[in-house]
Amino acid sequence: MKVLVCGGAGYIGSHMVAHLLENNHEVVILDNLQSGHKSSVLGQKLYVGDLRDSEFLDKVFTENKIDAVIDFAANSLVGESVTNPLKYFDNNIHSVVKLLGAMNKHGVKYIVFSSTAATYGEPESTPIQEEDRTFPTNPYGESKLAVEKILKWCDKAYGIKYTALRYFNACGAHVNGQIGEDHNPETHLIPIILQAASGVREKIMIFGDDYNTKDGSCIRDYVHVSDLASAHLLALKRLQNGGDSRIFNLGNGKGFSVKEVVEVARKVTGINIKAEVAERRAGDPAILIASSDKAINELGWEPKFNSLETIIETAWKWHSAHPNGYNE
Ligand code: UFG
Numbered sequence: 001m002k003v004l005v006c007g008g009a010g011y012i013g014s015h016m017v018a019h020l021l022e023n024n025h026e027v028v029i030l031d032n033l034q035s036g037h038k039s040s041v042l043g044q045k046l047y048v049g050d051l052r053d054s055e056f057l058d059k060v061f062t063e064n065k066i067d068a069v070i071d072f073a074a075n076s077l078v079g080e081s082v083t084n085p086l087k088y089f090d091n092n093i094h095s096v097v098k099l100l101g102a103m104n105k106h107g108v109k110y111i112v113f114s115s116t117a118a119t120y121g122e123p124e125s126t127p128i129q130e131e132d133r134t135f136p137t138n139p140y141g142e143s144k145l146a147v148e149k150i151l152k153w154c155d156k157a158y159g160i161k162y163t164a165l166r167y168f169n170a171c172g173a174h175v176n177g178q179i180g181e182d183h184n185p186e187t188h189l190i191p192i193i194l195q196a197a198s199g200v201r202e203k204i205m206i207f208g209d210d211y212n213t214k215d216g217s218c219i220r221d222y223v224h225v226s227d228l229a230s231a232h233l234l235a236l237k238r239l240q241n242g243g244d245s246r247i248f249n250l251g252n253g254k255g256f257s258v259k260e261v262v263e264v265a266r267k268v269t270g271i272n273i274k275a276e277v278a279e280r281r282a283g284d285p286a287i288l289i290a291s292s293d294k295a296i297n298e299l300g301w302e303p304k305f306n307s308l309e310t311i312i313e314t315a316w317k318w319h320s321a322h323p324n325g326y327n328e
Pocket of ligand 1: 207
């Protein structure tokens with residue numbers, strides 16, 4: 001099938017493109033390169049432009065017979081979303097409204113949407129189930145939850161079938177070491193730890209060690225980016241086979257504390273990465289762990305890189321070869 005990957009030059013999008021090509025699908029990439037990287041697009045058809053530009057979208061859908069869409073195009077910095085919420089509502093919601101409009105106009109009936117654990121906010125219980133309360137504590141999560149609702153109404157009105165995938169902590173890199181995580185600014189734990197390992201930064205700050213957890217630092221569910229990609233393709237196939245619109249969590253169902261992640265990274269890299277305890281970061285829930293039973297049972301998802309060692313090994317392969325990311 002021919003899949004339009006919006007945000008295909010970004011971190012998760014570029015791994016999705018790789019996975020689709022490895023499974024012999026055709027790919028068309030759309031990215032405004034605001035945070036994506038042209039050099040992550042290895043010889044594929046790339047349209048540079050913005051989803052909010054209807055004429056541009058019309059051109060992409062007219063020039064290509066698209067069978068399905070996977071949408072990663074979004075801003076995703078939680079802190080920035082709190083200080084600049086309108087940026088998030090415009091780029092993360094308005095863009096999907098335009099995209100759905102173009103899909104409807106051109107008769108494209110399937111979309112897999114990149115959602116987030118941030119739709120839940122502070123969890124009611126652990127592990128988090130898809131039916132649990134959604135009460136985002138930041139505009140980023142709010143923007144993704146709003147899109148999930150928009151998708152529901154567009155399914156009813158236009159018959160566009162969707163799957164929304166709520167990721168927990170996306171991490172790791174492609175086993176080939178050629179694509180990986182490169183955000184600017186970098187805010188995510190594992191790349192920051194590995195930047196400390198490769199000397200790009202001096203140390204890692206552990207944001208809080210007075211949480212009510214086993215060692216006082218926050219616990220997260222780390223899920224490999226290539227496993228996320230495989231879940232998207234399974235979700236697309238399920239929709240094509242007549243599956244109804246659904247929401248799934250994607251995580252490994254296992255929590256690791258910040259201190260444990262630092263320890264595993266020291267073991268994998270063989271480097272005594274410097275870590276210091278700092279103040280808590282505003283808005284961080286103590287524990288976020290997914291129940292992914294639904295994805296496993298209903299999508300047939302089988303995460304391959306579900307050990308933290310393997311996740312960090314793949315990330316280290318990328319970071320040690322590309323300490324400055326794509327800009328070298
Ligand atoms: N952390 C540190 N030091 C750092 C960076 C992070 O201690 O330098 C800690 C954070 O406080 C948190 C954990 O490491 O406890 C993971 O932090 P990340 O920033 O890597 O990831 P988050 O859990 O904050 O965010 C992830 C996704 C978001 C999503 C969110 C849902 O990256 O897109 O989960 O809550 F919104």
